[in-house]
Amino acid sequence: xxxxxxxxxxxxxxxxxxxxxxxxxxVPYDIGSGQLIFLLCINENEGLTMQELTNMTEVDKxxxxxxxxxxxxQGYVQAMQxxxxxxVKRLYTTAKAASIMNTIYDCRTEMRTALARDxxxxxxxxxxxxxxxxxxxxxxxxxxxxxxxxxxxxxxxSLVDYPGxxxxxxxxxxxxxxxxxxxxxxxxxxxxxxxxxxxEEVLSFLEARRNRLDAVCISGGEALLQKxxxxxxxxxxxxxxxxxxxxxGYYPDRLxxxxxxxxxxxxxxxxxxTPEKYAATVGMNEGxxxxxPIRQSVEYLKSGAVPFEFRTTVVREFHTEEDLRQMAxxxxxxxxxxxxxFVDSGNMIQSGFTAYEDEEMKHLLDxxxxxxxxxxxxxI
Numbered sequence: 292x293x294x295x296x297x298x299x300x301x302x303x304x305x306x307x308x309x310x311x312x313x314x315x316x317x318v319p320y321d322i323g324s325g326q327l328i329f330l331l332c333i334n335e336n337e338g339l340t341m342q343e344l345t346n347m348t349e350v351d352k353x354x355x356x357x358x359x360x361x362x363x364x365q366g367y368v369q370a371m372q373x374x375x376x377x378x379v380k381r382l383y384t385t386a387k388a389a390s391i392m393n394t395i396y397d398c399r400t401e402m403r404t405a406l407a408r409d410x411x412x413x414x415x416x417x418x419x420x421x422x423x424x425x426x427x428x429x430x431x432x433x434x435x436x437x438x439x440x441x442x443x444x445x446x447x448x449s450l451v452d453y454p455g456x457x458x459x460x461x462x463x464x465x466x467x468x469x470x471x472x473x474x475x476x477x478x479x480x481x482x483x484x485x486x487x488x489x490x491e492e493v494l495s496f497l498e499a500r501r502n503r504l505d506a507v508c509i510s511g512g513e514a515l516l517q518k519x520x521x522x523x524x525x526x527x528x529x530x531x532x533x534x535x536x537x538x539x540g541y542y543p544d545r546l547x548x549x550x551x552x553x554x555x556x557x558x559x560x561x562x563x564x565t566p567e568k569y570a571a572t573v574g575m576n577e578g579x580x581x582x583x584p585i586r587q588s589v590e591y592l593k594s595g596a597v598p599f600e601f602r603t604t605v606v607r608e609f610h611t612e613e614d615l616r617q618m619a620x621x622x623x624x625x626x627x628x629x630x631x632x633f634v635d636s637g638n639m640i641q642s643g644f645t646a647y648e649d650e651e652m653k654h655l656l657d658x659x660x661x662x663x664x665x666x667x668x669x670x671i
Contacts, residue, residue, distance in 0.1 A: 316398045320391050329358045337481045338381045383483055400579040413583050440519045442488040443478045453535045458506040463514040468539055469574030472606045472644045474636035478512040497530050506533035515542040528554045540588035550597045558599040565617045572609050600627035607645045615655050619662035628663045632670035
């Protein structure tokens with residue numbers, strides 16, 4: 292009889308059965324479980340190099356190269372030369388891959404649902420994350436698990452991004468959400484020819500502006516996606532700047548780590564909608580979306596760990612008066628909550644969304660102030 296407390300055996304059985312499941316459901320696409328993780332990583336990090344993919348997956352270079360080559364041969368991935376360094380090839384998914392990704396994500400959700408039966412799966416996932424981090428640090432000391440930073444842009448001066456301070460804003464590339472009304476789709480779906488900003492260039496700029504700027508706002512995309520962020524924050528702090536972090540709140544542990552490092556002075560967290568409408572508002576499949584991390588970040592910020600604000604970009608097609616009332620009740624009490632008027636930047640993920648008129652925004656503010664008296668408007 293098998294000892295059900297045998298950790299290594301259970302770990303092996305979990306891995307093998309998950310592998311068998313994906314091998315079965317992916318047959319129509321001629322993809323095996325061995326290629327799946329690489330396809331997912333490339334799809335969610337368009338333009339990464341083979342070395343970056345190897346570091347991210349922690350799979351040996353030979354296996355990574357073999358798996359990616361199979362995806363290229365199947366037409367799901369293409370390798371293109373970097374325009375600056377011709378020795379480097381960057382990996383991108385193809386239209387063929389795009390046509391099956393929703394199905395693959397649905398399969399992943401089905402697998403997760405099956406595993407979650409009769410257990411507190413979110414708690415298990417958090418423990419698994421911790422066990423994985425422990426394995427990296429204790430079992431393979433010195434292993435590099437830092438994903439290279441990808442800075443999408445630099446706004447050299449802003450009078451509005453950091454309350455009361457003259458600041459610059461660093462835009463980090465990549466986001467785990469796909470909000471249909473997002474005003475900068477290039478930071479979410481990174482174009483093949485996207486020109487990233489060298490972190491050293493940003494630091495040189497900050498070094499030269501120490502007497503002119505007071506603060507740095509780190510925004511996105513979603514900055515907390517990039518595990519190497521803390522090293523950039525540390526170097527900015529060493530230059531003497533105040534630092535503000537913009538986040539969607541989906542990574543409460545990373546948020547807590549940064550705040551408790553003592554290097555973050557202010558946090559702005561987006562509140563997208565009511566919990567019931569969150570998935571649709573961030574462009575995610577409801578069955579695959581977990582509101583739990585958002586709730587954790589809300590409660591953590593309300594605990595007083597760091598000065599903060601909540602903010603909501605109000606879009607007519609997504610937000611009703613009743614939605615705003617429920618959202619205010621959810622996050623109250625808080626000192627700073629801003630309703631931001633939606634603006635069509637012309638570079639949105641989807642088109643066709645509209646803003647409320649100024650007078651309508653003032654009425655929505657009155658509704659929110661029933662719960663949060665100090666709430667304010669931005670953008671009108």
